[in-house]
Amino acid sequence: MNTYDHDAIVIGGSFAGLSAAMQLARARRRVCVVDAGKPRNRFAAASHGFFGQDGEPPLAMIEQARRKLLAYPTVTLRQGTVVSATAQHSVEPSPASSASPSGFDVVLDDGAGALTPLTTRKLVLAFGVKDGLPDIAGLRERWGASVLHCPYCHGYEFAGQRLGVLYHSPQSGMHAQLIADWGPTTLFLNGEATLEDSERTRLLALGIAVEPARIAALEGPDRALSGVRLVANDGADGRLVPIDALYVAATTSPASPLAEQLGCALDEGPMGPCIRTDANKMTTVPGVYAAGDATLMRHNATLASAEGVLAGVGAHQALVFGQ
Numbered sequence: 624m625n626t627y628d629h630d631a632i633v634i635g636g637s638f639a640g641l642s643a644a645m646q647l648a649r650a651r652r653r654v655c656v657v658d659a660g661k662p663r664n665r666f667a668a669a670s671h672g673f674f675g676q677d678g679e680p681p682l683a684m685i686e687q688a689r690r691k692l693l694a695y696p697t698v699t700l701r702q703g704t705v706v707s708a709t710a711q712h713s714v715e716p717s718p719a720s721s722a723s724p725s726g727f728d729v730v731l732d733d734g735a736g737a738l739t740p741l742t743t744r745k746l747v748l749a750f751g752v753k754d755g756l757p758d759i760a761g762l763r764e765r766w767g768a769s770v771l772h773c774p775y776c777h778g779y780e781f782a783g784q785r786l787g788v789l790y791h792s793p794q795s796g797m798h799a800q801l802i803a804d805w806g807p808t809t810l811f812l813n814g815e816a817t818l819e820d821s822e823r824t825r826l827l828a829l830g831i832a833v834e835p836a837r838i839a840a841l842e843g844p845d846r847a848l849s850g851v852r853l854v855a856n857d858g859a860d861g862r863l864v865p866i867d868a869l870y871v872a873a874t875t876s877p878a879s880p881l882a883e884q885l886g887c888a889l890d891e892g893p894m895g896p897c898i899r900t901d902a903n904k905m906t907t908v909p910g911v912y913a914a915g916d917a918t919l920m921r922h923n924a925t926l927a928s929a930e931g932v933l934a935g936v937g938a939h940q941a942l943v944f945g946q
Contacts, residue, residue, distance in 0.1 A: 627726055629655045631938050632743040634705045634881065637662040638924050639915025639931035640749030641688045646935030648695035652942065655699040655741065656692070657731055663751045663878075663916060664924065666767030671776050673924050681924070703733040708746060708881050710908065724910045745938045748882055748898065748906070748913040749931060752922075755874035755895070757789065757813075761841035762871070769848035770841070770869050773923065777868075778805040784867035785809075787851060789838075790816045791872040792893075799831050802870050809864060811851060813838050834864060841869065877917045885911055892920040903937030904930060909946070912938045 631647050633640045636658025647654040664670060664681040671677055676684055692698050710724035727746050731739040754772075756763050762770055771777045786808045788799040796818065799810040810826065812818070814837030818826075823833055836853040839861070843849035848867055855861030875895035882889065882898045887906040889896040897920060898913040900906055906913050914934035915927040940946070 627742045627744050629653045629699070629741065629743040630942055631655075631745040631747060632657060632705075632727070632729055632741060633747040633749055634708075634879065635749035635751055635915065636660075636689070636700065637664070637685060637749070637751060637915070637927070638688075639751070639927040639934070640747065641685065641692055642928040642931030643747045643749060643912070643914055643935035643938070644692055644698065644931075645688075646932055647939055648692060648698045650939045651697055652939060653697045653699075655701060655743070657701045657703055657705050657729075659704045659734075660702060663754070664767070667777070668768065670924050671779065673928075701731060701733075703731045703739075705879070705881060706730050706732045706738070708885055710885065710910070711742075724908070727910065744910070744942060746885075746911045747931075747934050747938055748879075748887075748911065748917065749915045749934070750877065750879040750881070750917060751927075752875040752895070752916045753878045755876065757871065759813075759838055759841060761843075762869075765841060765843070765846050765848055765869075766871075768846035769843065769867065770871055772871060772873055774802055774805055774870065776923065778802070781868040782806055785865055787811055787864075787866040787869040789813060789869060789871045794893075795872075796822050796826060798870070798872065799826060800829060803829060803831050808832070809834050809866060811838060811864075811869075812836075814854070836861065875916070875922075882906065882911075882913065882917070887911060887913070894920070900934075902933075903940070904934035905937055905941070910941065 630652040631654045633644045633656045636656045644656045670681045707730045709728045711726040729741045783806045786806045790812045802808050809832040812835045839852045839854045850863040850865045853861040888899040898918045904912045912934040914930035916922045
């Protein structure tokens with residue numbers, strides 16, 4: 624019988640990963656959380672809408688969760704990045720079928736040049752996603768402060784102020800209508816899109832301004848936003864449209880190549896690929912579970928944490944029942 628370093632290794636130590644690890648820890652299983660220390664929400668000063676934690680800094684919430692998790696004696700937290708994960712097989716697959724993994728070999732890079740091999744019976748992928756942001760001057764440095772992705776996470780703090788929506792797809796008109804519920808809104812087409820006359824008429828009737836000109840830059844002190852500078856027809860900087868927050872639908876991609884490396888199927892979502900999972904959060908590779916933004920088409924801290932709970936429970940039950 625094989626001996627493994629851990630019953631489960633959770634790759635990613637933010638809301639989803641720590642929630643998954645907590646379920647396994649409370650089931651008295653040996654669980655290791657590997658985290659690179661760069662959660663997606665590190666750019667935001669506060670997390671909103673999370674049960675009992677509204678307004679708390681995300682990094683403080685993660686640190687508190689880590690401390691509580693370490694109270695369980697079967698938990699190990701390791702700083703670093705998993706650079707490879709390979710399935711073990713107790714028997715060779717036949718040409719007609721594939722064998723289920725009996726465990727996994729993992730290689731951890733601690734960031735200082737040391738590689739550590741680990742073995743585990745189950746894997747939980749909770750490494751999140753990378754955001755692909757438009758190449759507009761002044762946008763990236765304001766991401767998470769005054770350039771936002773979710774009105775439910777940050778909209779209340781800008782309620783009644785001047786809001787903007789950056790066009791990203793034919794659904795952007797509907798996006799602008801949603802944002803307008805929080806304040807006066809301008810839809811910026813950025814010189815790359817046109818609207819049907821009927822849609823433009825509907826938006827204008829709802830009080831939503833439509834700005835067709837190309838954007839030169841975002842302006843404002845530090846990470847605050849005071850306006851969108853447009854490009855004039857002659858190519859010189861044009862007028863400034865005053866706004867206080869700009870909503871941007873970033874494209875996303877998994878923050879790690881491990882899912883593809885392991886052979887997990889991905890589905891194409893509206894903003895990027897998502898790891899396919901079943902109701903128990905198992906991927907298409909037996910023994911590999913996934914949770915959080917990398918599996919969701921809608922991204923939210925509460926949803927990521929809930930997904931982590933399902934993945935942790937799913938992995939534990941598979942350990943019990945030999946799935």
